[in-house]
Amino acid sequence: MILFLLLFFGLQTIVLFCCLAAGNDPLSQAISDEEQMEFIAAWMEQRGNAQK
Numbered sequence: 001m002i003l004f005l006l007l008f009f010g011l012q013t014i015v016l017f018c019c020l021a022a023g024n025d026p027l028s029q030a031i032s033d034e035e036q037m038e039f040i041a042a043w044m045e046q047r048g049n050a051q052k
Contacts, residue, residue: 022028
């Protein structure tokens with residue numbers, strides 16, 4: 001049982017560090033920011049057309 005818990009928490013730690021490393025990638029962050037701005041611009045355009 002103790003071995004299972006150690007293995008489980010060990011794998012969880014690895015996943016956590018992988019997620020943290022992926023989140024610190026400047027290129028990925030720039031792409032994400034650009035996609036968000038495109039989505040917001042399309043949403044604003046769609047919303048503006050709907051109000052007319």
